[in-house]
Amino acid sequence: MLDSIKGPHDLKALSHEEVEQLSDEIRHFLITKVSKTGGHLGPNLGVVELTIAIHRTFDSPKDVILFDTGHQSYVHKILTGRADKFDLLRQRDGIAGYPNRSESVHDVIENSHASTALSWGDGISRGFSLTGQNDRHVVVVVGDGALTGGMSWEALNNIAAANDRNLIIVVNDNERSYSPTIGGVATYLSTLRVTRGYERFLDWGKEVLSKTPVVGNPIYETLHGVKKGIKDIVAPQGMFEDLGLKYVGPIDGHDVAAMERALNQAKEFGEPVLLHVITEKGKGH
Template identity: 35%
Template sequence: MSENILNTIQSPKDLRKIPKETLPQVANELRDFIINIVATKEGHLGASLGVIELTIALHYVFNTPKDILVWDVGHQAYGHKILTGRKEIFHTNRQLGGISGFPKRAESEYDTFGVGHSSTAISAALGMAIASKLKGETNIQHIAVVGDASIASGMAFEALNHAGISDTNILVILNDNAIGIDPSVGALKNYFTKVKLNGAKDADNIFEALNFDYSGPIDGHDLELVISELERLKNVQGPKLLHLITKKGKGLRQAEENQVVYHAPGKFDALTGDLAPKSNERQPPKFQDVFGKTLVELAITNDRIIGITPAMPTGSSLKFMMDVFPERAFDVGIAEQHAVTFAAGIATQGFTVFCNIYSTFLQRAYDQLIHDVCLQKIPVIFCLDRAGIVGEDGPTHHGIFDLAYLNCIPNLIIFAPRNEIELRNIMFTAQQGLDLPIFIRYPRGRGNILDWQKPFSKIEIGKSEVLKEGIDIVILTLGTIANNAKEAIETLSSEQQEKIGLVDIRFLKPLDETLLHKILKKYDKVITVEDGTIIGGLGTSIAAFAVSNGYKNKIEIIGIPDVFPEHGTVSELQEIVGLSPKRILQVIQNYL
């Protein structure tokens, strides 16, 4: 037996040459490899550890990449990447210029479909299977690997409904570990629990009702059994579903016992599994915690407040309210469309609804925003976490489109707090009652104010704030990116600083037209800065306002260009797209 078999595997072809009885050693080595890399480089951990045996079995049994394997989300695909030729560069995972943390078509022929959001795998694999059928390719297998939290999403069910009558040999593998990022919720989770306890034959089988040949549940960590079942299913005609029971974090005790934390634990000790010690130094809060703690504070005095999140109670910090007011806080699972319309329904009955959805995930509920909320002027309070550039999760997760995709919808308010206190105050203002839905967007990570829990004060809707007066150049910002502009200005000499004004627009919609008239009359040169797309955002709105009112000012727009920014640290990516203090300074100097 080779001392380290994993080192001999450059592709699945090498894996298939290994005797079946030595594959458990490959599983152990693959787990250790992932643990050691993620311990120092950071990334997602638990999901990939839970599917090590499945990953090996899939590439062992099927002739990938000819046989098409589609992963749902990408958190569980680290082992897949390592076995498909990326072991030597895996240490670059999620780093600028390195490999993506998710499957990515441009990266490898084994990454058949790009996935960062959930519940897309069955639709994609079914499309590929039907395409193969149309081309007369009868010897290609199509496999979708889906988590139990993802299969409860509406899109997954739409795909299952179609696949059941598709006359294809698609294989759906249900990775049932009772958790997405937070524990899975809903009736389907209860159904899976019943199946596990009583066996599939003693439960009404939802998948057989959808015309799938169902098998399982089986132990997803019994490598020999998984291989045997996949070999059998290769020759079964029609749509099939294999139900595997796995444990997220398998192979690292702490990751098994604390699955929420070890989904993406940051740095940890690879030998002991212990998290890196936290600094005792007092730090500003994360924006998500400002939201979560403020919501509880408001809910104590306002019993009409309701909180909603689609599967992100920990990530959004709605967990704080769920712990204090469990009957007034709802995790609806990976179901953004449902979350939005559900929120609208509650709001029609006189409740004040805070619906917290990551900016990138709200894209999935766009029709519901228009049809179910804005068209009817239902005043839901949407809190958009992870707005702007999010960093290492990359293009599938950057929250850079919300300003543009919301800006064109009538009957709404768009606000971006500059800091933690502004976030508190707009939440306080919104719960006192608005006539329109409001969208409050804030970034991932920490603010910069230690003493942020100040007494509440009301914010006037549509009112900007002048941060600094100037003479002939003004910078208009929206949200926390004001800090970068402020830093750029402070780099200049005091004489140069006097020439530059700084205004926090605060509301993209409605614009503070009264102040804008004053600004455009006073300043010859206007620079707008936003951590959203240049097309359709703040700069576009300011330019359109100037043109429609006959102003001739020179206007320069700084924001995300017409590209999908890659993955890297926030500061690295801001430098690339032109939003760093250094790059903003360069633009200012052009006008000085």
């Protein structure tokens, strides 16, 4: 299946069964190649389905796809016709470990580490809007670690202030960058708040249920799990919508069909939209 993919256009006609097969083949390909050349394996294993869904939904290079941490662009490179160059990944006369404009028209910026791509997305999408290119979209894939950088928040503030352009922000939330992400934003995304009233209710429930024979503790654990689910689902939406951004999610980043539905929904808004996508770094390995 992978050998038949020469560019993003080859993805459009694939069935979902074929997409699953392609995802497996890409992971095997990455493990085989990167184990020999070195490189960033874990981040790319985690964005296989996400990247496929983006390329199936949008039309690169007409639509611009930006990766905030450029080392998570290996799958993008494979899908844009560079799989045959991976034997020389990050080597002389080979392909770069990051997006590189000299390699492909699908690489629009050259960036390595985090927190820069949202500013690029702001500028490019604003340029499309000002020049009447309203049929073009910009997709920015940004990690949860990158959202700890002030440059990202400056860009989000600017994006929210001018909402008449086609910009989709995909927050790839895998709960870690190089190390577990720390700080206020990370805390917001992972431990997320509910009301004190709910906390008091839970404490009261624990006290009452602990006195209930046999079923008390299992019921309490269920309630505690529900609390965590409420935190993980409700709070991020409030944070980003307070900035003036439409929010869609959380979405399973390993479910191509779910990703495509969300991306198509975002395309229809005609204004900046944030997709909160949950992935597993190093998926399956």
